[in-house]
Amino acid sequence: MREHHPHHRPHGDGRDGFEQRTGRERGGRGPRVFAPGDLKLLLLALIAEQPCHGYDLIRQIEGMFDGAYSPSPGVIYPTLTFLEESEMIQGDAEGGKKRYQVTELGRQSLAEQAVALDGVRMRIDVSKRSLRGHDRPAEIHEAVHNLRHALQMHHGRWSPEEILRVRDLLNNTAKAIVDGPVQEKSQ
Numbered sequence: 001m002r003e004h005h006p007h008h009r010p011h012g013d014g015r016d017g018f019e020q021r022t023g024r025e026r027g028g029r030g031p032r033v034f035a036p037g038d039l040k041l042l043l044l045a046l047i048a049e050q051p052c053h054g055y056d057l058i059r060q061i062e063g064m065f066d067g068a069y070s071p072s073p074g075v076i077y078p079t080l081t082f083l084e085e086s087e088m089i090q091g092d093a094e095g096g097k098k099r100y101q102v103t104e105l106g107r108q109s110l111a112e113q114a115v116a117l118d119g120v121r122m123r124i125d126v127s128k129r130s131l132r133g134h135d136r137p138a139e140i141h142e143a144v145h146n147l148r149h150a151l152q153m154h155h156g157r158w159s160p161e162e163i164l165r166v167r168d169l170l171n172n173t174a175k176a177i178v179d180g181p182v183q184e185k186s187q
Contacts, residue, residue, distance in 0.1 A: 038120045039071070039079055044106055045117055047089050051101035054080055064124050068131040125178050 034042075046052070046060055054077055062070040080100060083089045088106035091098035102110070110117065154166070 034120070035123065037116075038123065039075070040083060041110075041113055041117055042120050042124075043076070043079055044083060044088055044102065044110055045120075047083075047100050048102040048107060048110055051099055053097050053099055055097075065128050065131060068128065122174060122178060126174075 042061070043057055046057055052060075054073070057080075058071055058073065058076055080089070080091070080098075083106070084091055084100070086105075087103055088109055089100045089102055091100045093099075151166075154162075
């Protein structure tokens with residue numbers, strides 16, 4: 001029963017088309033950069049900030065990762081087509097290249113997904129640090145395992161209040177990790 005939500009269908013291969021740049025691989029594997037749906041939301045946000053071409057978007061995203069990751073055109077362009085078909089953006093061809101701008105529907109969608117967009121930007125920050133070679137120590141790996149286990153044990157006991165409590169705990173922890181240690185202010 002998803003006929004009335006054409007823009008909610010799965011898209012692409014689920015990895016959102018990110019490829020690690022050759023020559024920068026660490027052990028041949030990298031962290032997954034985006035959760036499904038993140039790329040659509042990020043492209044929509046970037047186009048809302050400033051109308052641009054697909055190539056500009058690839059360069060902008062590459063810049064967010066300090067060049068360590070670059071989205072493949074083979075996924076950027078189909079994602080742009082998807083956003084265009086969903087009437088979130090519109091593309092005007094000029095000189096053979098499409099220049100995309102956000103539509104009113106796109107702006108509305110962005111406003112509704114402001115929290116999700118913050119999450120995307122936070123994950124980019126975390127991924128960028130990880131790509132710079134800050135691998136997790138064993139103690140941190142074990143703590144993450146304990147967190148996953150705690151969430152699995154909690155399964156089935158999610159009241160609305162409990163959802164908000166755990167969400168806030170996790171988001172505040174993620175933000176504190178990204179912000180880094182508190183620096184003592186020198187007088």
